[in-house]
Amino acid sequence: MSLLSIDVGTTGCKVIAFNEEGKILAHAYGEYPLIHTQPGWSELDSQLVWQKVSDGIRSVANQTQKDPIEAISVASQGEAVTPISKTGQILDHAITSFDSRTTGISDQIERQISKLEIMQITGVPLSDITTVAKLIWLQRERPGVYKQTRKFLGFEDFIYHQLGISPVAVDYSLAARTMAFDILNKRWSERMAEVANIDLDLFAQPVPSGTVIGQISSTVAQDLGLSKSVVSVTGGHDQPCGALGAGIIDHGHAMDATGTVECIAPAFTEPVLNQAMVDGNFCCYPHTVKGLFVTLGFVSSGGVTLRWFRDNFAQTEVAQAEANGQDVYDLLLDSMPEEPSPVMLLPHFTGSGTPTLDLNAKGAILGLTLSTTKSDLIKAVLEGISFEIKHNLNLLASAGVEINEIRAIGGGAKSEKWLQLKADIFGKNVVALDVSEGVCMGAAILAGTAIGKYNSVREAAQTLIHPKKVYLPDPQQHQRYLERMETYTRIYDAIKPVTP
Numbered sequence: 001m002s003l004l005s006i007d008v009g010t011t012g013c014k015v016i017a018f019n020e021e022g023k024i025l026a027h028a029y030g031e032y033p034l035i036h037t038q039p040g041w042s043e044l045d046s047q048l049v050w051q052k053v054s055d056g057i058r059s060v061a062n063q064t065q066k067d068p069i070e071a072i073s074v075a076s077q078g079e080a081v082t083p084i085s086k087t088g089q090i091l092d093h094a095i096t097s098f099d100s101r102t103t104g105i106s107d108q109i110e111r112q113i114s115k116l117e118i119m120q121i122t123g124v125p126l127s128d129i130t131t132v133a134k135l136i137w138l139q140r141e142r143p144g145v146y147k148q149t150r151k152f153l154g155f156e157d158f159i160y161h162q163l164g165i166s167p168v169a170v171d172y173s174l175a176a177r178t179m180a181f182d183i184l185n186k187r188w189s190e191r192m193a194e195v196a197n198i199d200l201d202l203f204a205q206p207v208p209s210g211t212v213i214g215q216i217s218s219t220v221a222q223d224l225g226l227s228k229s230v231v232s233v234t235g236g237h238d239q240p241c242g243a244l245g246a247g248i249i250d251h252g253h254a255m256d257a258t259g260t261v262e263c264i265a266p267a268f269t270e271p272v273l274n275q276a277m278v279d280g281n282f283c284c285y286p287h288t289v290k291g292l293f294v295t296l297g298f299v300s301s302g303g304v305t306l307r308w309f310r311d312n313f314a315q316t317e318v319a320q321a322e323a324n325g326q327d328v329y330d331l332l333l334d335s336m337p338e339e340p341s342p343v344m345l346l347p348h349f350t351g352s353g354t355p356t357l358d359l360n361a362k363g364a365i366l367g368l369t370l371s372t373t374k375s376d377l378i379k380a381v382l383e384g385i386s387f388e389i390k391h392n393l394n395l396l397a398s399a400g401v402e403i404n405e406i407r408a409i410g411g412g413a414k415s416e417k418w419l420q421l422k423a424d425i426f427g428k429n430v431v432a433l434d435v436s437e438g439v440c441m442g443a444a445i446l447a448g449t450a451i452g453k454y455n456s457v458r459e460a461a462q463t464l465i466h467p468k469k470v471y472l473p474d475p476q477q478h479q480r481y482l483e484r485m486e487t488y489t490r491i492y493d494a495i496k497p498v499t500p
Contacts, residue, residue: 002026002067003447004060004230005440006053007238008076008155010034010096010260013049015056016437017064018444020453022464024437026063028056035093040100040359043093046082049155050162054224061225069226072163072216073233073447075241075439076155078177079131083138083149084161092145094155095134098300098351100359101141102133109133112195115278121191123176123183123273123284123293127357131178132196139197149202154178157204160232164217170204171211171234173241173294176285181206183285183293184271209236209288210446210457233450235443236288239265239296242409244288245442246433247465249458251292252404256422256430257438258412261353262302262385264392266403267292276399280355280392288442289457295401297392299385301349301363303411306332306381308349313374333417336379340477340484343367343376345384346491354392356492362499366491382418383481386425387488390481393426407431407467409438416471424477425485434468441465 002025007014012031019025030052035043061069083091095101106128109118115126124130131152138146153161154177157170175181175188180196180203182189188200207213211234221228235241243255243265254266271284271293280297287294301308306329310318314332321328344366352361365380393403406428412418413432423430435441445460454460 001453002064002069003444003453004057004069004072005235005443005447006056006072006074006159007439007443008049008053008074008159009238010044010077013053013056014437014440015053015060016440016444017060017067017069018441019067020448022441022444025067026060028059030056034096038101042096042099044080044096046090046094046158050159053159054162057224057226069230071231071233071447071451073235073443074156074159075235075238075443076159076174078154078174078237079129079134081131081134081152081154082158083145084151084153085148086150088161091148092142095137097129098359100128102128102137103359104128105133105136108136109195113191116275118179118192119278119284120273121182121189122179123271124179125278125281125283125357126179127281128359129357132180132192132198135198136196151204152202153204156235160213162220163232164220165214165232168204169207169211169213169234171209171236171288172206172286173209173236173288175203175206176283177237178203186286207234208290209234210450212450231451233447235446238439239263240288240294241442242439243267243294243442244445244457244461245435245438245440245465246407246409247461248407249289249292249461252402254403254406255438256389256406256408258303258408258410260302260304261298261300262389262412263296263298264389264406265294265296266396266401267294268401269293272400274399276395280395280399281357282354282396282399288446295396297354297389297396299347299353299388300351301347302385305347305349305363305385309378309381313377329415332378333382333415335375336382336417337375340480341376341379341383343372343380344484344488344491345377345380346495347381347384347388348492352492353388355395361492361496364491364495382421383425383484386422387485389422390425390485391489403428405429405431407433409433409435419471423471423473425481427473427478427482429473430471431467432469432471434466
C-alpha cells in the first residue's frame with residue numbers, strides 16, 4: 001500500500017509515494033516554464049502542467065507496483081485558476097499569483113467594500129494577486145473566455161478534474177486563497193460575488209481537507225498505470241499542507257519553509273481578523289488540520305535569491321562542487337563569517353511579499369566597500385531573507401498571533417548554519433525536522449487518514465514527524481541582530497522613492 005502526494009508549484013511539480021510509515025517509496029519531478037507574454041505578466045500552460053503531473057504519476061506508479069497506490073491527494077499553489085469549458089476543455093493559461101496585469105483592480109474593489117470587511121469575511125487581505133482580481137480582469141479583457149467557462153479551477157481541483165473526479169471539489173484552504181470564500185461559514189461568499197459580479201457556480205464545491213471526493217476514472221487510471229479503485233482525497237494550499245507536514249498541529253507553532261519563496265505559517269485556534277492583520281497584508285484562513293487557522297508571512301524572493309547569487313557570482317564554487325561531488329550551497333555557506341555581515345541586502349528581487357505586497361519593489365545591497373568579500377555578500381543574502389521573516393514575526397505578534405516554536409522545512413532546512421542564523425535573528429527555537437518533503441508529507445497524511453490508515457491527522461503527524469535537532473538562539477548574537485533589525489526595517493521606505 002502507498003499514498004500518492006502531488007505538489008503543484010509555480011515552476012515544477014513533485015509526485016511522491018509514501019508508505020504507511022512515512023517512508024518515501026518513489027519520487028518524480030517535472031518542470032514547466034513560466035510564460036511571460038508581456039512585461040510583468042506571468043502565466044502557466046495548464047495542459048503542460050497536467051502533462052508533467054501525469055508523467056510523474058506514471059513514473060511513480062511504475063516504481064510502486066509492489067506497494068500499489070490506494071489514495072491520491074494534491075497540494076498546490078494558490079490564486080491561479082484555469083478556465084474549463086462545459087466540455088472539460090482548457091480555455092486559456094492560468095494567471096499566476098504575482099502577475100501584475102491586475103494592478104489597480106483592488107482599488108476598484110475597495111470602492112465597494114472596505115478592506116476590514118473583506119478580511120472579516122474571507123480572511124484574505126485585499127490585493128491585486130487574488131483570484132477575484134484575476135476574474136475581474138478576464139471579464140474585462142477576455143470576455144469570450146469568461147463566457148465560455150464552466151469552472152475556474154485552482155491547481156488542486158484542476159488535477160482532480162483531470163483525474164476524472166466529478167463533481168470536482170476544492171478544500172477550504174485553497175478555496176480561501178480566491179478571496180471569494182467565507183472562512184467562518186465555510187461556503188462561497190455571496191457578498192464577494194456581488195462585489196466582483198461573479199457567479200459562485202463557477203467555483204468547485206468546497207469541502208474540508210482530507211475528504212474523499214471519489215474514485216479516479218477507469219480511463220485515466222489505465223492511462224496512468226493505476227488501479228481503478230484509487231480514490232482522490234482533498235489536500236490543500238501548499239503552505240498549510242507543508243505546515244501539517246512539519247507537524248504544525250498545535251496553537252503557537254509555526255512552519256518556516258524555504259523554497260523559491262520563504263514563508264512562515266503559524267497555526268492558531270481562534271481566527272484573527274483585525275485591522276492589524278489588514279495593515280500587514282496577513283491572511284487568516286482554514287488550516288488543513290480541523291479546528292485550526294493559519295496565516296502567512298513571506299518574502300517572494302527567498303531561496304531564489306541565493307540561487308541568483310550562485311548563478312551570477314559563484315562559478316568557481318560551482319566548478320569545485322562538481323569536481324568534488326559536493327553541494328555548491330554547502331561550499332558557499334561554509335565560507336560565511338561568524339559575525340553579522342557588514343553589508344545589508346534587501347531581498348525584493350521579485351517584489352516584496354508581506355507586509356507591503358509591493359509587486360514593483362526592487363532588491364538592494366547597501367554598505368559596499370572595496371573590502372567587501374563574496375562571503376560577506378553570501379551572509380547578507382541569508383540575513384536579508386531572515387530579517388524579512390523576523391519583521392513579519394514582529395508584526396504578527398503585534399496583531400495577536402502567538403508564535404512560540406518554529407519548525408523548518410525546505411531546502412534551507414538542510415543547512416545548520418542557516419538554521420542557527422534564523423534562531424539568532426528570530427530569537428526563538430528553530431527545530432530541524434527529519435522530513436525532506438513537508439508539503440507532500442502533509443498531503444499524504446490527509447490521504448492516509450481519509451482511507452483509515454491513521455486514526456486521526458494528529459496521530460499521524462505525531463507518529464511520522466520527528467524533530468532532528470533544536471537550534472537555540474545565542475543571546476549575544478540575538479541582541480546584535482536586534483540592533484541590525486532597527487536599520488534593516490528602514491531600508492525599504494528609504495530607497496523606495498529613488499528605486500528605478
